[in-house]
Amino acid sequence: xxxxxxxxxxxxxxxxxxxxxxxxxxxxxxxxxxxxxxxxxxxxxxxxxxxxxxxxxxxxxxxxxxxxxxxxxxxxxxxxxxxxxxxxxxxxxxxxxxxxxxxxxxxxxxxxxxxxxxxxxxxxxxxxxxxxxxxxxxxxxxxxxxxxxxxxxxxxxxxxxxxxxxxxxxxxxxxxxxxxxxxxxxxxxxxxxxxxxxxxxxxxxxxxxxxxxxxxxxxxxxxxxxxxxxxxxxxxxxxxxxxxxxxxxxxxxxxxxxxxxxxxxxxxxxxxxxxxxxxxxxxxxxxxxxxxxxxxxxxxxxxxxxxxxxxxxxxxxxxxxxxxxxxxxxxxxxxxxxxxxxxxxxxxxxxxxxxxxxxxxxxxx
Amino acid sequence: xxxxxxxxxxxxxxxxxxxxxxxxxxxxxxxxxxxxxxxxxxxxxxxxxxxxxxxxxxxxxxxxxxxxxxxxxxxxxxxxxxxxxx
Numbered sequence: 516x517x518x519x520x521x522x523x524x525x526x527x528x529x530x531x532x533x534x535x536x537x538x539x540x541x542x543x544x545x546x547x548x549x550x551x552x553x554x555x556x557x558x559x560x561x562x563x564x565x566x567x568x569x570x571x572x573x574x575x576x577x578x579x580x581x582x583x584x585x586x587x588x589x590x591x592x593x594x595x596x597x598x599x600x601x602x603x604x605x606x607x608x609x610x611x612x613x614x615x616x617x618x619x620x621x622x623x624x625x626x627x628x629x630x631x632x633x634x635x636x637x638x639x640x641x642x643x644x645x646x647x648x649x650x651x652x653x654x655x656x657x658x659x660x661x662x663x664x665x666x667x668x669x670x671x672x673x674x675x676x677x678x679x680x681x682x683x684x685x686x687x688x689x690x691x692x693x694x695x696x697x698x699x700x701x702x703x704x705x706x707x708x709x710x711x712x713x714x715x716x717x718x719x720x721x722x723x724x725x726x727x728x729x730x731x732x733x734x735x736x737x738x739x740x741x742x743x744x745x746x747x748x749x750x751x752x753x754x755x756x757x758x759x760x761x762x763x764x765x766x767x768x769x770x771x772x773x774x775x776x777x778x779x780x781x782x783x784x785x786x787x788x789x790x791x792x793x794x795x796x797x798x799x800x801x802x803x804x805x806x807x808x809x810x811x812x813x814x815x816x817x818x819x820x821x822x823x824x825x826x827x828x829x830x831x832x833x834x835x836x837x838x839x840x841x842x843x844x845x846x847x848x849x850x851x852x853x854x855x856x857x858x859x860x861x862x863x864x865x866x867x868x869x870x871x872x873x874x875x876x877x878x879x880x
Numbered sequence: 881x882x883x884x885x886x887x888x889x890x891x892x893x894x895x896x897x898x899x900x901x902x903x904x905x906x907x908x909x910x911x912x913x914x915x916x917x918x919x920x921x922x923x924x925x926x927x928x929x930x931x932x933x934x935x936x937x938x939x940x941x942x943x944x945x946x947x948x949x950x951x952x953x954x955x956x957x958x959x960x961x962x963x964x965x966x
Contacts, residue, residue, distance in 0.1 A: 517906070518886035518925055518937055521946070530949050551882050578881045604930070606881065632931025634913060637896075657882040660916055661932040664898075672896065709882040712927060712935045735884075742945055764942035765884075765927050765935045773916040774934065864881060 518764070522736030523559075531741035532564045535748055542568040543751050544700050545744060546693070546836055548686060549655075549707035550577030550864025551735050557869040559737045565744065572700070572836035573869075575689050576707050578654045578682075579606050579862035581789040581834065584824060586682045587612035589817040593649050593680065594620045594627050596815070600643060602636045603651040605629040609852075610861045613822040633665035640669070640677045649811045652679040657709040659683055659800060660774035663781035666802070666809050678811035681801055684787055686710050687718045688798035693835060694726040701836060703747040705733040705740070708762040713778075715770030716758050723756045734762040781806055790824075791831035791858040828857030833866050840867040847871060884927040886937055887912070889920050903928055 547553060553573045556562055562571045575581055591612050594601035601617070608617045608629065621627035626646075630636055633650055640648040652662040662679065669677040686707060693699055706719055711732045719730045729750035733743030743761045750759065760766055778800070787799030802810050812818040827845050832838040840846050840859065850856040852868050859865035863872065887903035892914065894900060899914040903926070910931070917933040920926050925937040 516925075516939055516942055518942060519906075521942075527946070527949055530952065534952060549882055576882070604881070631910070632913070634898075634931060653881070655882055657884070657929055657934070660934070661913075661930045664913065664915060664932070668896065668898065707882060709884045709927065709929060709934065712884070738945060742948075763944070764938050767935075771916050771935055773918070777916065862881070 519736065522734070522738040524738065527738055528564065528741055531738065531745055535569065535741070535745050536566050538745070538748050538752055539566045539568055540752060542570070543702055543748060544570045544572055545703045545705065545747050546572040546574045546701040547705040547733070547740070547743075548574040548576040548690065549710070549735075550580065550862065550866075551709070552576075552705060552707065552733065552740060553866055554864050554869050555735055555737060555740055557873045561737060561740050561744075564741070569744065569748065571744075573833070573866040574693075574836065575789065575792060575834040576655065576686060576710075577859070577862050577864040578658070578684055579610060580830070580858040580865040581684055581791065582607070582610065582653055582682045583788045583790045584613055584822045585820045586680070587616070588614065588820050588822055589812055590617060590651050590680055591615060591620055592817050592820070593811055593815050594625045595623070598646050600626045600628060600639055600646050600648045601651070602628050602630045602639060602648060604653065606862050607651055607653060609855070611855055633661050634668065636665060636677060637669060637672070637674060640674055644676060647676045647678060647814075650677070650679045652681045652683065655684055655686060655707070655710050656714045656778075657707075657712070659778045659782065660713055660771070663777045666781050666806055667777060669809060670806065678809050678814050679802070680811040683782065683800035684789060685784070685798050685800070687722060688795050689789065689792070690722060691726075692792070692795050692798075694722070694728065696835070698837065701728075703729045703751050704731070705743040705747060706730045706758070708732060708734040708739070708766060711762070711766045711770065713770050713774045715768050716760065716766065717768065719758045723758055727756045729756050730758045732758065732760045732762050732766050734765065789834075791834045793831075825856045830858035830860070830865075830867065833859045840870040843867070882929065884929040884934055886925050887928050888925050889922050892922060901933070903933070
């Protein structure tokens with residue numbers, strides 16, 4: 516068992532397709548929360564395998580996409596400083612702020628580096644004691660333990676030339692915001708498997724109870740998504756709410772207790788603005804006061820920046836499941852992965868970028 | 881961003897006071913922090929995200945979906961659906 520190819524077996528996918536068809540008697544709208552799931556769905560054509568009455572709505576679960584423009588601008592200001600080495604995951608480098616992106620800062624001489632793990636930043640910091648290493652701590656709950664550990668380890672090693680620009684978001688408040696919207700049409704959710712691997716799924720049990728909807732904790736391979744949809748359809752057809760765990764090979768109900776403890780040590784919950792969606796109360800993490808010395812926004816005095824989004828971009832509606840990418844007048848022409856206008860085109864996990872990459876659809880010129 | 885890849889632990893060691901391991905991803909080996917799955921043993925698989933092991937893979941659970949699909953073979957529910965599949 517290698518835990519990858521087994522879950523891409525076409526014959527098993529066909530079986531699930533038949534099972535889903537047999538169970539579907541009415542139209543259902545199901546949201547996959549995570550951008551990684553959206554990527555698999557569009558890449559493998561999972562949505563085309565489903566009966567026409569099942570609509571998959573692509574959720575806001577791409578942290579790169581929902582990082583607000585002003586955070587990107589803060590990153591650009593810090594990264595341009597000669598006394599800073601700015602470290603980031605690779606997928607943040609092309610995200611446009613209001614004045615360029617991190618790649619353009621690098622092209623103009625800024626020291627911008629891609630890291631695989633947040634811990635790599637501490638190695639860079641140790642090798643460059645005369646400069647400050649700033650890490651762009653972006654992510655959902657999945658990435659929070661790793662980012663927390665880097666800050667925790669820096670403090671433990673008394674490393675002063677390290678700081679983090681924190682833009683962490685949380686899934687359950689966003690799901691609650693979607694379900695509370697008067698225009699909501701989502702009837703069931705595929706919860707994000709790796710977020711739940713860290714946090715567990717007790718919070719989703721409360722959401723299921725409060726909003727009377729089904730959640731299926733779902734993985735990222737084609738068979739995972741098909742089984743997730745199948746289980747969600749079964750719950751919807753039977754009128755059941757609650758949480759089922761499709762991704763039990765990875766996710767336990769309580770999540771990863773060690774990871775949760777690390778997050779709790781370093782971060783506290785606070786209000787966050789989501790690019791394309793707006794402010795959601797208590798929907799993100801910020802550093803606890805004990806770790807305030809590691810806050811790059813404070814250290815470099817950039818927390819007051821405010822900026823405006825492109826008026827043409829409809830990514831907010833795409834992120835809330837109200838529009839599909841090809842309904843945008845700029846899709847594939849003025850807005851492409853090379854020159855993105857907004858949130859959902861900037862990362863390969865964004866719905867617009869996934870459609871651009873895998874769907875050969877007519878582009879309005 | 882939340883990409884997690886299954887890999888097999890091939891070696892355990894310690895670095896700057898943190899438990900670490902070498903993890904093999906189908907031929908590519910990376911250093912991975914084991915602080916949150918400290919009892920992962922060499923030979924076992926874990927989901928790895930940005931250089932951190934997030935969760936040990938449970939082989940028994942991993943096989944459930946195939947057992948489920950086998951149990952559905954020949955069931956009426958399966959045969960009744962999809963006759964007119966294009």
